[in-house]
Amino acid sequence: MRAAVSPMLVRLARERATGxxxxxxxxxxxxxxxxxxxxxPEAPGLDVLLTVNGRLRPDSWADAVAQAxxxxxxxxxxxxxxxxAGGELEICHLGALFDxxxxxxxxxxxxxxxxxxxxxxxxxxxxxxxxxxxxxAQRRSRLLDAVWPYPMVDTAPVERRAHPxxxxxxxxxxxxxxxxxxxxxxxxxxxxxxxxxxNTLLEIRRLAAEGLVETPAEPTVxxxxxxxxxxxxxxxxxxxxxxxxxxxxxALEETL
Numbered sequence: 001m002r003a004a005v006s007p008m009l010v011r012l013a014r015e016r017a018t019g020x021x022x023x024x025x026x027x028x029x030x031x032x033x034x035x036x037x038x039x040x041p042e043a044p045g046l047d048v049l050l051t052v053n054g055r056l057r058p059d060s061w062a063d064a065v066a067q068a069x070x071x072x073x074x075x076x077x078x079x080x081x082x083x084x085a086g087g088e089l090e091i092c093h094l095g096a097l098f099d100x101x102x103x104x105x106x107x108x109x110x111x112x113x114x115x116x117x118x119x120x121x122x123x124x125x126x127x128x129x130x131x132x133x134x135x136x137a138q139r140r141s142r143l144l145d146a147v148w149p150y151p152m153v154d155t156a157p158v159e160r161r162a163h164p165x166x167x168x169x170x171x172x173x174x175x176x177x178x179x180x181x182x183x184x185x186x187x188x189x190x191x192x193x194x195x196x197x198x199n200t201l202l203e204i205r206r207l208a209a210e211g212l213v214e215t216p217a218e219p220t221v222x223x224x225x226x227x228x229x230x231x232x233x234x235x236x237x238x239x240x241x242x243x244x245x246x247x248x249x250x251a252l253e254e255t256l
Contacts, residue, residue: 019117026043038099046122052191105133159180173203
């Protein structure tokens with residue numbers, strides 16, 4: 001699954017549009033032309049990432065949605081109620097945003113639609129320029145291919161292979177391999193473990209490269225080709241400060 005530049009997203013950024021861009025593999029929510037939230041069926045949502053690992057109780061999350069969802073201020077409620085610090089929530093949300101955006105920007109065969117005026121109930125936390133989101137999605141594509149250039153691993157059920165008895169496996173890898181039952185896909189494993197989907201894909205590709213999980217055979221049907229990038233359209237400049245990006249990178253790398 002390779003992320004591609006979306007000409008429509010570039011145009012919406014120029015328009016400073018507000019609404020939701022719906023694509024085959026997910027959706028990007030924009031406010032004034034910047035990405036404020038992303039969702040994908042391939043990536044665990046912020047609720048899963050916070051509750052599965054015990055950062056928030058499921059009933060606390062449900063209460064926040066019930067109390068502030070209609071006002072589209074769930075994020076503010078979590079901070080104002082003292083359940084999360086503002087900086088912590090910002091980092092967690094950025095991680096979930098980039099995670100889902102990677103899948104939302106992957107090529108698809110269906111139509112791309114934009115619904116003006118739609119606002120997500122989580123509320124605005126930290127807007128991200130569209131150019132930053134697209135470049136990060138492309139960087140992740142290149143990283144996966146550098147580890148093991150077999151994208152079919154990303155969507156097929158993960159099947160564990162036998163490995164030498166004397167070979168040690170870290171506890172983090174062990175928990176992933178325990179779920180590699182030939183039925184669960186990487187997305188299902190990520191949800192079960194409460195981990196970002198991209199981090200899970202990256203680890204599964206590493207395991208495939210090392211022969212610890214199976215690499216599926218090449219598909220016989222033609223794959224969807226990448227959408228051509230428009231070279232005459234300039235991307236919006238990045239305004240995210242480098243310190244925040246380093247904090248996000250460090251936080252994500254701690255989970256690898």
